[in-house]
Amino acid sequence: MSGTGNVDRRGFLKGAAVAGSATIAAETTARAQTAPAAPKAAAPTAAQMAAETQPPGEEEKLTTEKTGSDFMVDVCKTLGIEYMAACPGSTFRGLQESFINYGKNSKPEWLTCLHEEVSVGMGHGYAKVAGKPMAAMVHGTVGTQHSAMALYNAWCDRVPIIVFTASAGPIEDRRPGIEWYHTVQDGAATVRDFTKWDDYPWSLQGFAESTVRAYQLATSQPQAPVLITADGKLQEMALTKAANAKLSIPKLNHPTQVAADPNALRDAAKLLVAAENPVILVDRYARTQKGVNDLVRLAELLQAPVVENRGRMNFPTTHYLSQWERSGPLLAQADCILALEPSDLFGQLTRVRDQIERTFASKARPGAKVIAISTHDLMVRANYQDFQRYSAADVSITADGEASMPYLIEAVQREIGDRKSAFEARGQKLLAAYKGLADRARAEAAVAWDLGPISSARMYAELYNQVKDLDWALLSDGGFSSNWPHRLWPIEKSYQFMGGSGGGGVGYQPVAALGGALAHRDAGGRTAISITGDGEFNMAPHTLWTAAHHKIPYLTIIQNNRAYHQEVMHIQHMANRHNRGVENAVIGTTMRDPNISYARIAEGYGAVGIGPITDPKDLGPAIKRGLDAMKSGQPVLIDAVMQPR
Amino acid sequence: MNIGKIALAALAFFAMPAASSWAADAANGKKHFDNDGCWQCHGYGGQGALLTGPQISRTKLTFDQFLHQLRHPASAMAPYEEAIMPDATASDIYAYLEAMPEPPQAKDLPLLYVTKSK
Numbered sequence: 047m048s049g050t051g052n053v054d055r056r057g058f059l060k061g062a063a064v065a066g067s068a069t070i071a072a073e074t075t076a077r078a079q080t081a082p083a084a085p086k087a088a089a090p091t092a093a094q095m096a097a098e099t100q101p102p103g104e105e106e107k108l109t110t111e112k113t114g115s116d117f118m119v120d121v122c123k124t125l126g127i128e129y130m131a132a133c134p135g136s137t138f139r140g141l142q143e144s145f146i147n148y149g150k151n152s153k154p155e156w157l158t159c160l161h162e163e164v165s166v167g168m169g170h171g172y173a174k175v176a177g178k179p180m181a182a183m184v185h186g187t188v189g190t191q192h193s194a195m196a197l198y199n200a201w202c203d204r205v206p207i208i209v210f211t212a213s214a215g216p217i218e219d220r221r222p223g224i225e226w227y228h229t230v231q232d233g234a235a236t237v238r239d240f241t242k243w244d245d246y247p248w249s250l251q252g253f254a255e256s257t258v259r260a261y262q263l264a265t266s267q268p269q270a271p272v273l274i275t276a277d278g279k280l281q282e283m284a285l286t287k288a289a290n291a292k293l294s295i296p297k298l299n300h301p302t303q304v305a306a307d308p309n310a311l312r313d314a315a316k317l318l319v320a321a322e323n324p325v326i327l328v329d330r331y332a333r334t335q336k337g338v339n340d341l342v343r344l345a346e347l348l349q350a351p352v353v354e355n356r357g358r359m360n361f362p363t364t365h366y367l368s369q370w371e372r373s374g375p376l377l378a379q380a381d382c383i384l385a386l387e388p389s390d391l392f393g394q395l396t397r398v399r400d401q402i403e404r405t406f407a408s409k410a411r412p413g414a415k416v417i418a419i420s421t422h423d424l425m426v427r428a429n430y431q432d433f434q435r436y437s438a439a440d441v442s443i444t445a446d447g448e449a450s451m452p453y454l455i456e457a458v459q460r461e462i463g464d465r466k467s468a469f470e471a472r473g474q475k476l477l478a479a480y481k482g483l484a485d486r487a488r489a490e491a492a493v494a495w496d497l498g499p500i501s502s503a504r505m506y507a508e509l510y511n512q513v514k515d516l517d518w519a520l521l522s523d524g525g526f527s528s529n530w531p532h533r534l535w536p537i538e539k540s541y542q543f544m545g546g547s548g549g550g551g552v553g554y555q556p557v558a559a560l561g562g563a564l565a566h567r568d569a570g571g572r573t574a575i576s577i578t579g580d581g582e583f584n585m586a587p588h589t590l591w592t593a594a595h596h597k598i599p600y601l602t603i604i605q606n607n608r609a610y611h612q613e614v615m616h617i618q619h620m621a622n623r624h625n626r627g628v629e630n631a632v633i634g635t636t637m638r639d640p641n642i643s644y645a646r647i648a649e650g651y652g653a654v655g656i657g658p659i660t661d662p663k664d665l666g667p668a669i670k671r672g673l674d675a676m677k678s679g680q681p682v683l684i685d686a687v688m689q690p691r
Numbered sequence: 692m693n694i695g696k697i698a699l700a701a702l703a704f705f706a707m708p709a710a711s712s713w714a715a716d717a718a719n720g721k722k723h724f725d726n727d728g729c730w731q732c733h734g735y736g737g738q739g740a741l742l743t744g745p746q747i748s749r750t751k752l753t754f755d756q757f758l759h760q761l762r763h764p765a766s767a768m769a770p771y772e773e774a775i776m777p778d779a780t781a782s783d784i785y786a787y788l789e790a791m792p793e794p795p796q797a798k799d800l801p802l803l804y805v806t807k808s809k
Contacts (some may be wrong), residue, residue: 364807399766482805488797493738493748495795501738507802514805529742534806611731615743615767618728622769628728690731691740 055611068588114250115144117285117293118276121254122138122154124260124295126681127181127208129172129564129600130154131165133192135185137212137228139321140281142183154181157596160588162189164557166271167196167591169207171521171558174358175565176545178332179206179264186213186228186275190236195551199558200271201240202389202432203357203548204330206264207271208257213246215279225278232242233275239429242270250280254295260691267303267446306419306443306450308457314384314417314441315457319465321382321415323472327394330357331386335540337448338362341386344455349473350384351376356523356532357389359543364536366480367473371487371533376486377409381390381617385418385439387447389548392437402623417441419450445489487533500662500688502527503534505577505603513667518542521559521576526612527605528691541572552610553585556602560589563600563681574600580637580644581610587647593681594652601672602683604644607656609636611690648683721737726750732768733735737788744768757785 064471118141122130130145132138144431146156159165165182171181184193190211200207211233214225234244243263245256253276304375306314312618318324326345332338341361345352351369351374369376376394377383380459388394395416399405410416418439426433443450462469491503506527518538523546524531537543544562547554559576566572583604593600609632617631632638645655665686672682724730724737729747734737734740737748744767758781761771771781797803 070787141741300761308694397766401766401770404722485797487807488800488803490739490746491803492797492800493746493794493802494736497736497738499735501734501736502740503738507800507806510806525742528743534803536807614728614731618731619767622771622775625772625774627775628769629726631728689734689740691734691743 047285054272058652060136068146071584110289112285112290113140113144113281114142114283114285115255115276115281116148117250117290118253118257119144119149119283121257121295122181123149123300125208125258127154127179128176128568129157129180130183131157131159131168131180131183132183133154133159133165133189134631135183135212135228136224137186137214137278137381138183138210138281140278141212141276141556144281149480157592159592162192162584163196163553164560164589164592165189165196165558166193166209167199167205167554167586168561168564168592169209169271170196170203170205170548171544171560171562172517172552172565173200173205173207173269173561174203174558175519175541175562176568179208179261180561181208181210181532183210183212185535186211186233187230187236188228190230190233190273194237194240195553196557197237197271197273197410198240198430198671199304199547199549201242201549203545204268204270205548206269206422208261208264209273210276211273212276212278212281215277215282219279219612229278234273237273239427240271240432241273242324242425244273244275246275246277246605248277248294249627250285253280254293258296258298262299262301266301267449268425270425301448303446304421304444305453306445307452308442309426311444311450311457312461314419314443314454315461317382317415317417318348318350318384318458319461319463321380322648323376323379324348324382324384325353325376325380326350326352327383327385327388328352328357328360328682329355329386329394330545331447332360332540333338334449337451338540340448340451340455342367344451344458346473347455347458347469349469349476351476353377353470354532355388355394356525356529356543356545357387358545359474359537359540360616362536362538364538366477369476369480369483371483372479375410378411380411380414382415383417385416385420387420388422391416391418391420391422391439392432392435395437400619404517415440417443419443419445419447419454421446443511452526483533488523491530491534494689496662497689498608498687500659500665500686502605502689502691503686504531504662505605505686506530506663508666509603511576511582511666512673516573516673517570518573518575519562520544520599521562522546522555522578524577526691527577541566541569552582555579557584557587559592559600559602560598563593564596564598566600567598573676576600576602578602579606579611580604580606580608580642583644584637584642587644588651590648590681590683591651593599597679598681599676599679600681601669601676602648602681603669604657604683604685606644606685607690608638608641609689611635611691616691644683644685648681653683653684655683657683658687659684660687700705716783717790719780719785720783720785721792723776723784726785727771727776727780728769729784729802736794737791738794747788748794750785750788754782754785 214229247253264272345367352374354370416439494501563574566574617626648655732744739746
């Protein structure tokens with residue numbers, strides 16, 4: 047770009063001193079290269095500048111009707127991206143202005159976030175609910191670094207997000223100082239280990255092709271985030287009609303997803319049908335209601351119990367074949383195990399003893415045949431160890447679980463022969479066992495019913511009582527609250543549960559909840575609920591401001607145990623292992639003295655804040671009040687002081 | 692070894708200020724249950740939590756079994772050796788767990804029946 051920014055080279059600064067040491071240094075250097083030193087003079091006025099820099103009679107044109115960034119907006123519009131979330135950053139100033147003005151701030155609509163971890167991480171929750179990605183834009187270098195944690199979680203959880211970052215252009219076009227700090231030769235290097243693909247296109251045509259390619263790759267199985275760097279010079283360059291006419295935006299390809307090899311499916315079906323005690327282990331399998339329904343069909347055909355690892359909503363908790371609470375005895379008896387999209391097959395089949403000497407024992411019966419259908423091996427990198435320990439299966443099928451399920455059902459139907467009555471007898475036993483599960487859960491939920499701090503079982507029971515007649519959806523998993531939602535709640539619809547963080551990076555919960563709630567709002571106003579640990583919430587409390595600003599209603603219940611409780615337990619374990627007692631385990635792990643007032647934080651961000659609630663009897667009315675407040679489109683937070691788990 | 696049982700037997704035998712002795716032991720047990728972090732994994736009411744530690748309120752274990760659990764937990768539980776938890780303290784905690792009141796019955800809690808049916 048030579049039209050603007052070259053003023054100094056034309057010489058007006060030969061005799062001028064400009065305030066600011068960085069600029070003085072830079073200009074001195076420039077001057078040294080072009081002309082001998084001259085005495086200092088006062089800064090030129092605008093008129094003097096114009097007089098010195100423009101040939102007489104010719105005014106420099108400082109505006110342009112269309113820029114490269116407008117074309118970049120056109121590219122994003124063809125992909126049907128609904129939202130672009132960002133915390134502002136000057137490396138994408140051209141793009142931001144094009145999105146909000148040229149693009150009319152619609153499809154995508156610009157969302158204001160207060161941290162890049164939120165801009166990117168809200169796309170994690172959004173995609174799991176909406177079934178399609180949204181986009182985020184992060185400032186060059188600094189924004190990418192802030193976004194890294196959210197990208198890692200989404201990568202581990204196999205969720206697509208379209209992320210843009212930006213860089214100032216070539217060196218002769220950069221402003222001194224800040225644009226150098228925010229520019230990087232390889233914008234994706236910081237996060238390349240956990241993005242599926244990235245590119246730094248050199249031309250606008252390149253931007254179009256790379257962005258469309260990135261979208262296709264992100265949404266193909268296994269899904270993952272992608273990153274495109276939008277060059278600053280490309281963004282801000284004037285785009286003539288003629289140049290624009292030469293550009294084209296490729297059509298998005300919708301490839302079919304990889305389904306299992308029919309021969310392998312036949313082998314798998316033979317094993318499953320022949321088994322006396324088959325078990326279906328399911329983790330990150332279902333993306334849609336059809337995926338859930340297909341799994342119900344397979345489980346019923348085989349009358350096989352389903353052990354849900356809760357990576358997604360895979361199987362209705364009200365179905366009698368939902369038997370995850372019996373995973374111990376079921377795996378111990380199983381002679382054939384079908385694992386669907388396990389994130390960690392070794393871990394699901396192995397018990398580890400966490401004492402000084404770690405020992406490992408198989409959860410499965412020796413000799414049990416294992417069938418795995420998974421896209422796990424299609425996306426493995428060397429550095430980060432999210433690939434987990436190596437584990438062999440007897441029939442190992444590299445394919446997408448959900449896409450393969452209809453063919454597995456057909457294969458099982460072909461093999462079933464005269465096994466039907468044996469299957470029915472098995473089903474009767476499983477039905478009886480299922481009935482016992484509900485009674486046991488209720489008995490256990492009752493034990494600490496009236497105690498304060500509030501027990502997690504009581505909280506989930508009170509909450510369900512308030513939402514039972516609403517179209518509700520959970521934005522959080524129950525791992526840190528004894529899996530009560532899966533034990534007590536009827537989770538039947540695919541959108542009612544979306545799994546967990548993937549990478550275990552704290553901060554996922556408030557951030558993903560914001561994106562998930564946005565998708566639920568757009569799906570017709572479902573009542574979205576996030577049970578958020580206090581440690582989680584403190585990583586991104588300002589998500590509530592973004593929600594209040596953009597009218598994204600959801601209920602956050604802070605599961606306030608005033609600690610990073612998992613870490614309390616770890617330090618207790620270490621202290622006792624070293625025979626020093628647990629007394630000091632609270633140092634560095636708890637958030638007391640002073641206690642944090644989450645309701646006041648919520649109010650400060652423009653949300654409705656309720657609590658702290660300490661008496662279990664007050665919780666039901668507080669939730670009712672919160673749900674009423676949500677009806678006006680507001681985010682609501684209830685601070686519930688709770689038992690650790 | 693079985694200090695807890697001896698203590699209980701003694702209490703039962705002398706019956707004298709039985710209630711207050713019981714209370715004294717259980718009260719000390721509660722103090723340790725709270726200060727020695729049992730509740731972090733088992734809940735304030737010893738109700739248990741699916742992923743961190745089983746229910747221990749009104750434990751059905753004998754004192755020997757209980758003590759063995761403290762000294763030699765199977766996996767995620769922190770080991771409590773004599774050096775940090777003398778047998779006498781363990782016996783007080785045992786008394787406290789045994790003395791915990793009977794919890795409400797699920798059938799008396801209607802909210803538990805608006806949740807998952809079947």
